[in-house]
Amino acid sequence: MKTYKIALLPGDGIGRDVTEAAWAVLEKTAASSGFSLEATRYPWSCDYYLENGSMMPADGIETLRSFDAILLGAVGWPSKVPDSVSLHGLLLPIRKAFVQYANIRPHKLLPGVQGPLRSQDFDILCIRENTEGEYSGAGGRVHQGTDSEVAVETSIFTRKGVERILRFGFEQARVRRGKLASVTKSNAQKYSMVFWDEITHKLSAEYPDIEVTSYHIDAIAARMVMAPDSLDVVVASNLFGDILTDLGAAIQGGLGFAASANINPDRQAPSMFEPVHGSAPDIAHLGIANPIAAIWSGAMMLEHLGETAAAGRVMAAIETTTARGIGAIPGKDKTDAITASVLSVLG
Amino acid sequence: MKTYKIALLPGDGIGRDVTEAAWAVLEKTAASSGFSLEATRYPWSCDYYLENGSMMPADGIETLRSFDAILLGAVGWPSKVPDSVSLHGLLLPIRKAFVQYANIRPHKLLPGVQGPLRSQDFDILCIRENTEGEYSGAGGRVHQGTDSEVAVETSIFTRKGVERILRFGFEQARVRRGKLASVTKSNAQKYSMVFWDEITHKLSAEYPDIEVTSYHIDAIAARMVMAPDSLDVVVASNLFGDILTDLGAAIQGGLGFAASANINPDRQAPSMFEPVHGSAPDIAHLGIANPIAAIWSGAMMLEHLGETAAAGRVMAAIETTTARGIGAIPGKDKTDAITASVLSVLG
Ligand SMILES: CC(C)[C@H](C(=O)O)[C@@H](O)C(=O)O
Numbered sequence: 102m103k104t105y106k107i108a109l110l111p112g113d114g115i116g117r118d119v120t121e122a123a124w125a126v127l128e129k130t131a132a133s134s135g136f137s138l139e140a141t142r143y144p145w146s147c148d149y150y151l152e153n154g155s156m157m158p159a160d161g162i163e164t165l166r167s168f169d170a171i172l173l174g175a176v177g178w179p180s181k182v183p184d185s186v187s188l189h190g191l192l193l194p195i196r197k198a199f200v201q202y203a204n205i206r207p208h209k210l211l212p213g214v215q216g217p218l219r220s221q222d223f224d225i226l227c228i229r230e231n232t233e234g235e236y237s238g239a240g241g242r243v244h245q246g247t248d249s250e251v252a253v254e255t256s257i258f259t260r261k262g263v264e265r266i267l268r269f270g271f272e273q274a275r276v277r278r279g280k281l282a283s284v285t286k287s288n289a290q291k292y293s294m295v296f297w298d299e300i301t302h303k304l305s306a307e308y309p310d311i312e313v314t315s316y317h318i319d320a321i322a323a324r325m326v327m328a329p330d331s332l333d334v335v336v337a338s339n340l341f342g343d344i345l346t347d348l349g350a351a352i353q354g355g356l357g358f359a360a361s362a363n364i365n366p367d368r369q370a371p372s373m374f375e376p377v378h379g380s381a382p383d384i385a386h387l388g389i390a391n392p393i394a395a396i397w398s399g400a401m402m403l404e405h406l407g408e409t410a411a412a413g414r415v416m417a418a419i420e421t422t423t424a425r426g427i428g429a430i431p432g433k434d435k436t437d438a439i440t441a442s443v444l445s446v447l448g
Numbered sequence: 449m450k451t452y453k454i455a456l457l458p459g460d461g462i463g464r465d466v467t468e469a470a471w472a473v474l475e476k477t478a479a480s481s482g483f484s485l486e487a488t489r490y491p492w493s494c495d496y497y498l499e500n501g502s503m504m505p506a507d508g509i510e511t512l513r514s515f516d517a518i519l520l521g522a523v524g525w526p527s528k529v530p531d532s533v534s535l536h537g538l539l540l541p542i543r544k545a546f547v548q549y550a551n552i553r554p555h556k557l558l559p560g561v562q563g564p565l566r567s568q569d570f571d572i573l574c575i576r577e578n579t580e581g582e583y584s585g586a587g588g589r590v591h592q593g594t595d596s597e598v599a600v601e602t603s604i605f606t607r608k609g610v611e612r613i614l615r616f617g618f619e620q621a622r623v624r625r626g627k628l629a630s631v632t633k634s635n636a637q638k639y640s641m642v643f644w645d646e647i648t649h650k651l652s653a654e655y656p657d658i659e660v661t662s663y664h665i666d667a668i669a670a671r672m673v674m675a676p677d678s679l680d681v682v683v684a685s686n687l688f689g690d691i692l693t694d695l696g697a698a699i700q701g702g703l704g705f706a707a708s709a710n711i712n713p714d715r716q717a718p719s720m721f722e723p724v725h726g727s728a729p730d731i732a733h734l735g736i737a738n739p740i741a742a743i744w745s746g747a748m749m750l751e752h753l754g755e756t757a758a759a760g761r762v763m764a765a766i767e768t769t770t771a772r773g774i775g776a777i778p779g780k781d782k783t784d785a786i787t788a789s790v791l792s793v794l795g
């Protein structure tokens with residue numbers, strides 16, 4: 102029997118609650134689908150930092166490298182460790198080290214879920230560049246603490262980095278509805294974003310079957326609210342993708358429903374699957390976090406591992422559950438009740 | 449009789465259509481309010497660029513400096529002149545030269561206008577930093593055209609720049625509902641945005657009466673859609689404010705309803721008033737652009753000039769017009785019909 106080795110990183114706060122829920126669903130699915138999943142849990146988190154002075158051990162990345170995939174809960178607990186430390190010590194280094202350059206986030210309404218928009222009709226796939234751009238981490242501060250202090254933060258875009266994420270976007274558009282929205286702000290950022298636009302333009306010649314439109318980030322943010330059905334695949338930089346996918350989560354009813362995959366498309370290193378939501382310290386360990394985003398992320402993991410039928414079964418179980426009204430209304434059902442429902446639908 | 453000297457910059461596309469509409473309303477209001485407005489029109493635009501090789505004359509900024517205020521339509525016509533040239537040649541230099549560091553944009557629903565959200569209940573004032581940050585224009589490209597090309601774009605934040613916009617935000621919150629949302633992305637941008645957070649924290653001690661909350665840009669974008677009534681005054685950097693105000697325009701029913709003011713709070717140079725929408729070349733000069741955003745921006749100009757009662761009359765005339773269903777549904781009424789209605793309500 103095929104066995105997949107999965108690194109489980111529950112992380113902080115509700116990350117722990119929802120990762121165990123997702124894991125229960127994945128194990129049950131595997132058992133009845135003819136493959137097995139083997140978990141190794143790592144307690145890397147803000148608590149780990151308080152004890153050890155780092156978010157993960159020095160060989161953390163090397164430890165993770167041997168796995169088939171990583172399932173992550175959430176990272177961060179600002180009152181224990183500043184986000185700028187915790188995220189740069191765990192989540193962001195993994196995305197970068199394993200060249201998980203495509204962060205994929207699907208936005209559509211699950212049955213029974215009511216979003217905040219009048220319009221309920223959309224099916225958007227956001228693809229976010231995940232390794233460089235506005236989150237390169239390059240910058241500094243001078244004259245610190247004085248009236249003349251200046252802080253700079255430099256966005257770095259490489260041709261290789263931009264080209265590969267755009268290509269990934271074109272390929273996704275090809276297996277969906279053939280429309281690609283490329284997001285920039287080239288009217289105000291004339292180095293980085295003009296560069297992105299030029300590469301989009303160049304690649305579009307190679308994909309004559311794809312209808313490409315360039316949007317400014319402000320305009321497409323408005324469009325996601327006013328005409329979300331006009332969008333198919335959206336490809337954006339690290340920051341712009343970050344913003345658009347929270348907006349996507351909002352129109353799909355909330356962060357409890359937003360799944361994501363950090364993909365290394367060349368499969369030279371493990372990919373990582375995580376709900377879009379954060380660790381939500383205020384509701385941690387109360388048993389009330391919605392595990393649907395984490396379970397959906399788990400389904401994306403199965404899909405990535407090639408277990409397409411099993412991934413489909415998980416999605417169907419989620420959809421049956423929310424269609425019955427369970428987990429469909431933020432705050433109504435407990436983590437356990439939602440998980441139990443998904444498990445029982447799985448049979 | 450008090451006379452205000454106004455520079456009219458209709459600019460490009462529908463900017464021309466809506467500026468004349470707004471001007472008609474402002475002149476009529478002035479005539480019955482005991483002051484007068486004197487317009488000087490400047491044709492600076494993409495057409496001007498094609499003839500003269502620049503978006504405005506070399507002494508353009510000096511020419512504008514002597515006015516009491518500037519009323520601008522919209523700048524840009526990408527098929528004639530790249531946005532990265534036109535905007536950096538006219539709109540952005542004015543904002544910077546006249547230290548119009550506070551870009552103010554009100555977001556609420558006009559009567560009779562149906563927004564895309566189920567929830568109709570919000571009244572948000574966005575304040576966008578308007579002179580530095582992500583739109584500083586600093587950057588460059590190396591190895592251009594080769595596989596190893598790298599583009600960098602540097603955001604520059606000064607203590608003076610951040611402090612003054614935050615202070616402006618605190619003051620606005622004081623005359624509104626006492627709540628200030630400060631927007632960053634300090635978990636991923638650890639130089640610029642941590643700096644912004646520190647200054648927010650420092651200033652909050654001076655404003656103990658104001659309830660301050662720091663939001664990440666992704667989280668507040670989602671919040672504007674899911675719980676817009678939870679926000680009062682929102683203060684953000686140049687880019688983040690740009691995105692949030694298009695989103696604000698979306699939830700208020702579209703760009704045809706979104707007004708803005710580029711304010712020099714120290715009044716050492718003229719302030720500039722402009723609708724948030726762009727030049728919309730596709731519908732230019734068809735007589736179908738909605739002039740409401742431009743007229744509302746004109747009301748903000750009167751307010752800034754100290755003509756509060758006259759500003760109130762313009763707003764009341766807009767509200768009566770949309771409450772009657774005129775101009776309330778995007779695309780339904782012609783520019784002239786909407787303007788005529790506002791004029792007739794003014795009496
Ligand atoms: C926590 C934060 C650094 C992270 C990001 O911006 O990448 C999160 O917002 C996300 O969207 O995955």
Ligand SMILES: CC(C)[C@H](C(=O)O)[C@@H](O)C(=O)O
Nearest residue numbers: 288289319535539690724726
């Ligand atoms: C046209 C563009 C440069 C401008 C900006 O981003 O400042 C516009 O989007 C705005 O919001 O005023």
